[in-house]
Amino acid sequence: MIYIIGSGIAGLSAAISLKMSNYPVTVITKRVQGGSSYESRGGIAAATAPNDSPELHAQDTIAVGDGLCDVKSVDYFTREALEAIETLEKWGFEFDKDLRLEAGHSRRRVHHRMDSTGMFLTNFLLKLATKLGINIVEDRVMALKVRGNVVKGFITTGGVSIDDADSVILATGGYAYLWSYTSNPRDNTGDGVALAFRAGAVVGDLEFVQFHPTVTVIDGESFLLTETLRGEGAVLINDKGERFAFKYHEKGELAPRDVLSRAIYNEYRLGRRVYMDLKPIDNFEIKFPSVNEFLRRHGLTRNDLIPVVPGAHYSIGGVRVNIRGESTIRGLYAIGEVANTGLHGANRLASNSLLEALVMGINMPLHIGEDWEGPDLNDGEVLNVKLPSGSREMGLEEIRRLNWDYLGIIRDGDELSRLISIYEDVYLTGIDEWSNAALISYLTAKAALMRKESRGSHYRADYPSRDDARFRRRIYFRMMD
Numbered sequence: 001m002i003y004i005i006g007s008g009i010a011g012l013s014a015a016i017s018l019k020m021s022n023y024p025v026t027v028i029t030k031r032v033q034g035g036s037s038y039e040s041r042g043g044i045a046a047a048t049a050p051n052d053s054p055e056l057h058a059q060d061t062i063a064v065g066d067g068l069c070d071v072k073s074v075d076y077f078t079r080e081a082l083e084a085i086e087t088l089e090k091w092g093f094e095f096d097k098d099l100r101l102e103a104g105h106s107r108r109r110v111h112h113r114m115d116s117t118g119m120f121l122t123n124f125l126l127k128l129a130t131k132l133g134i135n136i137v138e139d140r141v142m143a144l145k146v147r148g149n150v151v152k153g154f155i156t157t158g159g160v161s162i163d164d165a166d167s168v169i170l171a172t173g174g175y176a177y178l179w180s181y182t183s184n185p186r187d188n189t190g191d192g193v194a195l196a197f198r199a200g201a202v203v204g205d206l207e208f209v210q211f212h213p214t215v216t217v218i219d220g221e222s223f224l225l226t227e228t229l230r231g232e233g234a235v236l237i238n239d240k241g242e243r244f245a246f247k248y249h250e251k252g253e254l255a256p257r258d259v260l261s262r263a264i265y266n267e268y269r270l271g272r273r274v275y276m277d278l279k280p281i282d283n284f285e286i287k288f289p290s291v292n293e294f295l296r297r298h299g300l301t302r303n304d305l306i307p308v309v310p311g312a313h314y315s316i317g318g319v320r321v322n323i324r325g326e327s328t329i330r331g332l333y334a335i336g337e338v339a340n341t342g343l344h345g346a347n348r349l350a351s352n353s354l355l356e357a358l359v360m361g362i363n364m365p366l367h368i369g370e371d372w373e374g375p376d377l378n379d380g381e382v383l384n385v386k387l388p389s390g391s392r393e394m395g396l397e398e399i400r401r402l403n404w405d406y407l408g409i410i411r412d413g414d415e416l417s418r419l420i421s422i423y424e425d426v427y428l429t430g431i432d433e434w435s436n437a438a439l440i441s442y443l444t445a446k447a448a449l450m451r452k453e454s455r456g457s458h459y460r461a462d463y464p465s466r467d468d469a470r471f472r473r474r475i476y477f478r479m480m481d
């Protein structure tokens with residue numbers, strides 16, 4: 001039996017594709033409609049337009065990735081994108097006819113379904129999985145079983161214990177919920193990365209956490225104001241009425257996410273407030289029904305200025321794998337946001353993550369029987385980490401606040417060192433969600449401290465420039481026995 005952990009777009013597309021190729025699969029998931037997939041809005045990037053090509057898509061991906069993209073991964077995913085879209089359509093999923101433009105893309109190539117692509121697609125995949133008779137169980141995997149560097153199974157909080165898995169596919173999503181301001185749902189606390197790390201797998205690029213520039217929090221409800229709003233004409237202004245984004249980047253509101261996030265963060269540091277003005281968008285209600293509905297729920301309209309803050313959005317780091325999803329442990333795959341393939345480099349091009357999740361999921365039957373290769377680790381340093389023996393328990397809210405304060409959009413060596421020493425007192429060797437959350441935060445802080453430069457989504461106030469001579473390398477961690 002092949003066990004798939006997680007029921008986001010990566011997990012479901014893998015389950016369906018494997019089942020259609022007659023592999024026996026079971027999906028175990030914390031929450032069936034959990035994870036970022038259900039919340040994702042903008043869409044999926046693929047160079048299907050006549051004026052576009054996978055090469056152009058690859059160029060855009062590499063430009064945003066700021067010197068750390070794995071070129072082999074970029075070529076693979078931008079090429080496979082076309083077939084992934086075709087496969088979804090063959091399965092019966094309908095995209096809207098137009099392609100949208102998002103920041104960093106030189107062509108209109110974002111395939112979408114209104115402004116709730118993830119919800120439509122996840123519901124569609126769930127329905128198809130049910131039709132195919134795929135067993136989906138709600139439970140939380142809390143530890144993997146590995147012997148002689150081969151995965152054998154796992155245990156769950158619901159008391160399930162598996163010892164005879166043919167393969168285990170982690171599709172558990174990322175860890176961007178670990179910051180106070182976030183676009184992510186509560187499910188994304190980094191469980192999968194922690195499970196793999198504790199089992200001995202190599203994890204990498206953890207310091208690269210992408211902050212989305214425009215999250216709004218109204219009456220306590222967080223809501224992502226998708227990039228396509230800006231692609232379709234929305235502008236940002238501060239409370240002095242200035243359209244400030246051009247002060248920070250020539251592309252203004254369509255600047256790369258990290259630049260725009262820092263620009264907004266900086267406006268706040270200067271004591272200003274930042275708003276999105278939706279009035280310039282044509283046919284707003286038709287193009288963005290879910291944003292319109294969110295505003296309506298809170299008694300607002302498109303004519304109001306909507307307050308925005310940057311929030312943790314996407315974890316680039318994760319379980320190091322090759323393009324097939326193979327980790328450093330035989331039989332253990334990681335796909336989607338839990339995986340680190342090098343596609344995104346130091347910064348993710350918008351709409352490339354659903355693409356990565358789908359390509360890895362859909363292509364799983366092509367790889368599952370192949371000779372095991374595992375990832376190439378020659379592009380970085382593998383550091384063996386001995387976990388400190390702290391005993392303090394720490395709640396998730398405290399972890400999120402600490403990360404926002406000390407491991408956020410603008411980082412600094414002294415603050416990172418302080419954060420690491422706080423986590424050294426915490427019980428990092430447990431298997432509860434909060435212990436996993438603290439472990440991932442600790443490792444992320446360590447990587448952020450080691451990377452004494454600014455690159456992509458990682459910005460150090462004390463090292464504001466990119467340093468290719470020393471840091472055009474990945475930082476990998478493996479647990480010391």
Ligand code: FAD
Nearest residue numbers: 006007008010030035036037042043141173336337351354
């Ligand atoms: P997820 O969808 O996060 O699913 C993870 C699954 O794992 C969940 O089912 C969860 O319950 C389960 N799980 C976790 N831990 C365990 C455990 N221990 N045991 C069992 N199950 C577990 N990307 C784009 O490309 N385009 C977009 O337009 C876009 N918009 C976005 C908008 C928002 C608001 C957000 C938050 C993200 C957006 N992203 C977008 C990013 C994208 O949605 C994610 O990268 C992608 O959905 C990840 O899919 P996944 O299947 O890997 O993980």
